[in-house]
Amino acid sequence: MKTTVINLEDKSFNQSIQDILARLLDSGLVGSILLPKKTTGGDNYVQALVKNPRLLADTDVSAPVILVQSARLISNLTFGDPGERIAVVVKPCEARAVVELTKFRQIRRESLLIIAVDCLGTYEPKVFSTLAKSGKDPAADLRKQAASGRCEPDPEASFRTACTICEHPSVPLELVDLIIGLWGIDCEENIYIEAADEVAAQMEEKGVLEFNGGEQPRRSECLSALREERVKARDRVLGDFSRQVSSLKELQKLLSTCMRCHNCMINCPICYCRECVFRSPTFEHTPDQYLGWARDKGAIRMPTDTMMLHLTRLNHMVISCVGCGLCDTACPSDIPVTSLFRTVGLRAQKMMEYEPGRSYDEPAPATTFRDDELLHESGTAN
């Protein structure tokens, strides 16, 4: 690992990062960069695939908002060979989704230069817009707090639930190529970057960045304290949820306003299947089927198969759920989908001894097995 601390001098945080990224493009090490860029409306950030360094203006790698999970976009970009290396600026949850999608062969890891940025928390897009429209710079406001190891949301807003219970405010360097550290760092004064040896060597050779070996020991202290705090918050929130949703009636209540729009599925980075059963006519039944079920049960909810959707999705992808919370963001009915998936996911992942996004080498549980396992869990032993 190589590290560097860059003194900002009279430049802004964003200007300095933009300069580095511009050099990265000019050097030819990458052909394009995917990163958050301020929208034309000026009140939000959306990922942009930038080829012209001039258009790096108005980008902010630390934008505390996610409209679309980058892992999905990265899958679009590298499902086939893109013919060039693409730098992608991602948050920790996005980096972990990249790991999962790489295992599912939806992402070509070798086509990427992954730049992970510490996450200080994110707002729902609507909330972010409101803050930005009132003249605030939510990203800068959070960066100012990063040195303290604790980032409070704007007094008039709150972070997304997923972020408040996220145990991964950063990712280890093994998963990515370069890390822009924010936690425990005075972002008004410095930028802290660490990189894998090979990437660092390439960047130095091409004059993109000098690695001066500068360190920020506060960062790892902040991160371990933060992780401990987040695990407690997670267990509290999910424990409450689990006690509340523990019967068919409660599950029905939870899903009562679901309109089966499939937004949770469409925005989920892990729901990658191109031939999803819920995007097929499988659940478009014939009139006599609807009427038959209505006769048998006395009545049926229309559209049908609402609980089917959620239980199927849980079974198909919860093992790989990285807890990014995009399903919450996407739900027009404010159903706490993320809490449902994280609650179910934690238990299921524990059973399979699997943690999504932990390593490229651990096979996805559905693709493997051991000879003598899960006897009781599968019900074969009782």
Place this chain on the structure above:
Amino acid sequence: MDNNNSGPRVVAFLCHWCTYTGADLAGTTRLEYPVGIRIIHLMCSGAIDVVYVLKALLDGADGVLIGGCHPGDCHYQTGNLKARRRIALLRNILQTLGLEQERVRLRWISASEGRLFAETVRQYNSNLESMGKNPFADEWDV
């Protein structure tokens, strides 16, 4: 499904090479087992997708039985062991949500075990009888 029979209604997904043939043997040897079971023939228990199991449960089947070859005997080498992971996951999820995981059962029954098949269905039937009707059967709002 036939509603005249008042006993538990079971949807069974049985693999071609072992359990389905075992069920066939139970029939040809004239062993009796409860009539509420409806058998769906699969080539391998590894071909089971939870969608099938969930659809049966949510539409009110009292139980879903998945039958495959004993570990080591799978005609396709390891389909049954993959099925075991899927069923374990499904049961784990049902349990977390307070739904009845015992309504889903996985069994290894070989082509020569007609007797075991009949016994398995009898035992399952009696377990399901004591569990009572699947609550999903009367739920319109699912």
